[in-house]
Amino acid sequence: MPALNYRHLRYFRAIAREGSLTGAARRLNVAPSALSIQLRALEDALGHPLFERTGRTLKLTEAGRIALDHAETIFRTGDDLVARLKGQAAAQQVLRIGAVATLSRNFQLGLLGPLIGREDVELVVRSGGLAELLAQLAAHQLDLVLSNAPMPRDAETPWQSLLLDQQPVSLVGRARRRRFRFPADLDGAPMVLPSPASALRTAFDLLVEQAGVRPRILAEIDDMAMLRLFARESPALALVPPVVVRDELASGRLRELCVVPGLTETFYGITLSRRFPNPLLRAVLRAGSATEPRR
Incomplete structure (x- = not known):
């Protein structure tokens, strides 16, 4: 097995950061042709192409994304020689997670909990729209996308979609009131709801239509963190999974008035088949996967 040439690896990292041979060559003050030869030598040594044009x-x-992760780790170890003497952490593994903006922060925290605080792990968590996150997953910029669908x-x-959890959905509110009668007490009741674009809202709208009741909608919110704040600060009822x-x-700041029959919120981990899967990913998916609804 050929020894790894660290000069080749340093050149590769510069190309990856600049996104082009010419940019990296200018930064390193070498000819682009020479840089191309060095890159080809590294690819030959590793046995895989690291870039596509x-x-x-x-x-x-x-393979290039994995090589870059390792390159960053390798070159951090030089700093670790000094950092270790100061009691700082050694080189870390990196796990990149994307989560749709509508996903519960509490759920994300619970899922990633086993990795939080580990000195050998660096977590990168990005929030955004599903299409944007899936594009990053396809481009090897993310290891996992968390979604409600x-x-x-x-x-x-x-795509590979693994069901991580399935949780009941409840009506919650601040008011101390008599026993809540579902669905009758929804008629005319002020409510804070997820946006009409969500599957949860679609199912709820169908349910109240079939029951012949019409709540009074005060706000429609597509971000669960903001919905949580509205539930806490407004006198309205909120439709949320209790984990939120x-x-x-x-x-006791909020009360669970009732579990809405027939409604559940699902949590999925979306990946793509990888020849070189991130070793941290398996532990997260194994810990998070669920076969039964959870309270």
Whole structure:
């Protein structure tokens, strides 16, 4: 097995950061042709192409993303020689997670809890729209996308959707009132609801329509963190999975008035088949996967 040439690795890292041979060559003060030869030598040593060309830019392959992670770790170890004497952490593994903006922060925290605080792990958590996050997953910029819905597989994008959890949905509120009668007490009741774009809202709208009641909608919110704040600060009822307002329920600031029959919130982990899967990913998915609804 050929020894790894660290000069080649340093050049590769510069190319990955700049996104082009010319940019990296300018930064390193070497000829682009010489840099190209060094990159090819590293690819030959590793046995995999590290970039694919997209116009004039170079895009990391899956092997390239893994090589960059290791390169960053390797070159951090020089700093670790000094850092260790100061009691600081050694080099870390990196896990990149994307979460749709509508996903409960409490759920994310619980899922990633086993990795939080580990000195050998660096967590990168990004929030955004599903399409944006899936594009980053396909480009090897993320290891996992957390979503409330699975993604269908097709020949072009063979998404893998693992059910991580399935939780009941409740009506919660501040008011201390008599026993809540569902669905009768929803008629005319002020409510804070998820946005109409969510599957949860669609199911709820169908339920109240079939029951012949019409709540009074005060706000429609597509961010669960903001919905939690509205539930806490407004006199309205809120439709949420209890995990979203876990702390408020525990403190008594909010009450769970009833579990909405037939409604559940699902949590999925979406990945793509990788030849070189992130070793941290398996532990997260194994800990988070659920086969039964959870309270």
